[in-house]
Amino acid sequence: MKYKILLLDPDVKKNEIESRELSSRGISVVVARNVADACRLLREDGLIHVILTEWDIPADEGSSQSIKGAELFEAFKTLRFEVTVFLYTDQADLPYCKTGGSLSGYFYKGEHDYDDIVRKIRAEVINSKSRAPFFEKLLEYSRKAKDSWHTPGHASGYSVKNSIWVRDFYEFFGANLFRSDISVSVPMLDSLLHPTGVIKEAQELAARAFSARHTFFSTNGTSTANKILLQTLLAPGDAILLDRNCHKSVHYGTILAGAEPLYLTPSINNRYGIFGPVPKHRIITAMDHALAAGKKLKVLILTNCTYDGLIYDIADIVKEAHKRKIKVIVDEAWYGYARFHPFFYPCAMQAGADYATQSTHKTMSAFSQASMIHVNDPDFESFEDRFMEIFNMHTSTSPQYTMIASLDVARKQMMMEGYGLLSRCIELSETLKKSINSLSKFRVLELEDLISDEVKHDGIKLDPTKLTIDVSKTGFSSREVEHLLLEKHNIQIEKTTFNTVTVLITIGATHSKLNRLFLALENIEQMSGNRSPSKSSGIDDSFLKLSPIKFVPRFAFYSEGEIIPLREATDRVSVHMVTPYPPGIPLLVPGQIISKEMIEALNHYRDFQVEIHGLTEGKLKVLTAADEARLEADGYRILDVIED
Ligand SMILES: Cc1ncc(COP(=O)(O)O)c(C=O)c1O
Incomplete structure (x- = not known):
């Protein structure tokens, strides 16, 4: 049994008859007589996908109060947005019916046409909601067993399956991987760079599922999704407010866009060495100070939830940003599933954010690197061409079709279960x-x-x-x-x-x-026996105090610089980003002063054998005195304090 319907009628007798009729046609049915019961069933039973409800239902057992029409349907949708609600009623006409747009259809009980009801339900659940158009087309193509005279060179696996040296590669991954690893030369599978067919359809289904106006598939992770958005929304000279603690892709995106980053200092938990959310008052003050200082502040970007699972009260922050005409991007790399359970509400799209980027691969069933960009921005259409140009700039002309299929399937799975x-x-x-x-x-x-x-x-x-x-x-x-x-x-x-x-x-x-x-x-x-407990963080917590940023990162990044040992770098300025991975949050960004504490922190990460991007054999690139003098003369020194 893949799914169930919930039949909702205060009349026990009717419920029984209807239930019997529907069950005899192979549909699994659960019944409720009041709204409280129905909501309990919806909460407890994830298999319920369809509700057939009367128009007017008692709020609870024995209650004289009832819930009607739009309010009733909305109550179900608030709990489980993905459930399809049909009005199933004794009322033949609908002049009174204010449905609030949540109804998917209507059946008149007087017709007793159970076959028609079952046909419609199957069409809704099987043919519409649970489709995965891209994956289905890929299956169809693979089954056609066409001779491949195009890229990739393995030609559906023939180059490896007959090899005496690399047949194990074929055997390990299996025939289907090779058959479905095809190229843009197969028109029936559409093009990620200019979607008009099944990829477009899959993206539209994803947009509906994730509550966005548009969704785009990214096959190079949220790292690229962030860069695409930042380059779309920011021009050189614009400013962006960003959590200093955000993922390195956001810093890179800012450098690419040529925008001025205004850093927000996150809250810090010294006891456990955890960077937390940026305090709300700090975000609001920073927006006001930046605007008052004449900055062309266009974008606020926040990570929600954080790597450690801390969730912002995001709706409130979005409201404050919108009051100031600032677009909000929420990096939901770790929170893509939030749309599918009220426990996590609101996700960025529900909270009115303009954009969300999600690593579908991190927390759902997509393959690594498969991510989504969701768009809610009411102004998006006016620069969609620019977005597509930048999307093309960052996307391979040979995207992995298996990855696209996994995004399609991950969406279907979340929608259905x-x-x-x-x-x-x-x-x-x-x-x-x-x-x-x-x-x-x-x-x-x-x-x-x-x-x-x-x-x-x-x-x-x-x-x-x-x-x-x-x-x-x-x-x-x-x-x-x-x-x-x-x-x-x-x-x-x-x-x-x-x-x-x-x-x-x-x-x-x-x-x-x-x-x-x-x-x-x-x-x-x-x-562990009698070992004594380790100190709270094992190191001096002062390393968590991030040092100041002296020059605009883009210009520090493009400076000549020189490579020196980390131990000699005190008070010099970094040219590259230096990032312990995981979690991928840079300790140094281009233009940042390398304080004694930052060196200590990096040494601790090295002691713990954490991979550090930007540090090679204990050396890193710093600005020369001449670079610094030039940056000062060109006015790229960061002077403003934007936080309170
Ligand atoms: C907050 C955040 N944003 C973006 C990314 C990049 O995501 P992806 O690995 O999908 O490129 C990560 C990766 O860890 C992350 O933690």
Whole structure:
């Protein structure tokens, strides 16, 4: 049974008859007599995809109050936006019917035409909602077994399957991967760079699912999605307000656009080495100060949720930005699923943000690098041509079709079972938290542990699908815990800070995995014996104080510079970005002063064997004295303080 319908009528007898008729036609039916019951079923049963409801339904068992028409249909849509609602009524005419636009159709009970109802429901659920037009076309093409006289060179796998040297490559990935790895020379599969067919259709379905006006597929991750948007929205000389703590792609996008970055300092949790959201008052003040200073402030970009699962009260911030005519981009690399469960509402699109970028691959079923750009900006059509030009600038002319298929399928999955899967994630998270907290040396951090005082009153929430565990009582460093989990227990976690490890509970989590993680932690706790607990962060927390930025990054970036050892770089200015990965948040951006603390921090990351982009064999590129003098003379020094 793939889906169910919910039949809603206060009349028990009628419910019984209708239910029997529909069930005998192969449809699975659940019944409710009042709105409270219906809402409970909708909350608990992710398989419900269709509601057949009377027009006027009692609010609760025995209640004299009823909920009608538009208000009734909206109540269901608020809980489960993806559920299709049909009016199924004794009323033959509809003159009174204010539906609020949430109804998908109407059936008159007096006709007793159950075959017609079932046909329409199947058409809605099977033919419309659960389609994956691109993937279906790709399957169709692969099955046609055409001879390939075009790129890619492996020609549907023939070059490898007959090879005595690399046949193992073919065998490992399987025939279907090679058959479906095709090129833009296959017109029936449309073109990502100029979509008019099945890719266009798949993107439109994604837009509907993710509550956007338009959606575009990005096959080079959210890294590229961010750069595309920033180059579209910003011209040289424009200003952008960005969280200093945002992903490196945002900094790169700013450099590419030639815009002036106005950095917002995030809240910092020194105890656990975690960068948090930017305080709301700081964002608002910064917007006002920048505008008062005559900056051409066009864009605010924020990361929501953060890598550690901290969720902004985003709707309020969007409102404040829009009051000031500033466009809002929300980097939802880690939050793409939010649209599919009210627990996470509002997602950026629901909150009225103009753009959202999402790594569909990070938290849903898409292949790595498959991301989406969602657009809500009412002005978008006036510069869509520019957007497409920049989209083309950044997108390969040979995009991976398997990746596009995975985006199509990931959307379909979220639409059809996202609610149920996310409900399960929330439950699993609660179970895992309880079991970990039953150990004496591990503790799952709560919202209060994770946020600093600065953002206490900002309405921040915690995403339960990201669990951060304090490991300091074991006496092992988080890196040691990570190593033990991997080498001894075959468990790969998402990331560490100096005294925490973070695990993601994605839609791929299972009870077995959960219990294996618990057993592994229990084992590590035993192994830790009498070790004394490690210090709160294991290092001097002052490293989290980011040093100031002296020159506009684009111009520092294009300077000649010189390469010197990190140990000699105190008070010099960085030319490149220096980024520990994960999490991909730069400690140094072009133009930033390399303070003693930043050097210490980078050394600590090196001690922990974290990969550091921009640091090669302990050396990095800095501005020469002549570069600095030229940048000063050209007026590229950052003087303004925009925050309070
Ligand atoms: C906040 C944020 N934005 C963007 C990205 C880049 O996403 P992708 O890996 O899809 O390119 C990341 C990656 O970790 C990220 O953490």
